[in-house]
Amino acid sequence: MRRLAATFALLFGSPALALELPAWLAGHWQTRGGQTTTEEVWLAPADGLMTGMSRTSGGKKPFFEFARLEQRGGKLLYIAQPGGAAPTEFSLTASDAESFRAENPGHDFPQRIIYERRGNDGIDARIEGDIDGKPQVQHWQYFRVR
Structure with missing residues (x-):
């Protein structure tokens, strides 16, 4: 699917960004690693x-962390508030029925937030960027809580 999208972009220009909110993200998600449990709702x-x-x-x-996805002025934004801090906005730069990527190149870390749907019961989420010029990635594999 991604190869097809890349070929389309080369032939016809970049595809239009989907402006629909990712309804597939709704729900209660959880991942565990060692002694820690991370949940998103x-x-x-x-x-x-x-x-x-x-x-x-x-x-x-x-x-x-508090977060929101919102449609504003013809674009989609991912707005994060880790620890209840002031909001930081990331603009969605890629979005389709199975994933989205939000970016803020001027933010310290992360500069990118990526969510990918894995069937009906899984989500891969990651944050990416540079810290002191070195690439960093944090990754979570969530499963739906029933």
Whole structure:
């Protein structure tokens, strides 16, 4: 599928960015690693907005983040508030029925946020960017909580 999209982009220019919110993200998701558990909960889209939160527990100290996906001015934004901090906006630069990528090249870390749907019951999420000129990636494999 990605090869087909890349070929299309070469022949006809970049495909239009899908402006629909990723309804497939709605639900309760969880991953475990060692002593830690990370959960994300996303509400279904309504009026151009999805709200979400994440919580990591069982590690050295608990962590939480508020997030939202919103349609604004003809574009989609991913807005993160780790630890309840001031919001940081990332513009969606790629979006289709199975994934999205949001970017903010001026942010310290991450500069990219990527979510990919894995069937109905899985999501791969990762954040990417540079810290002190060195590439960094953090990755989570979530499974739907029933």
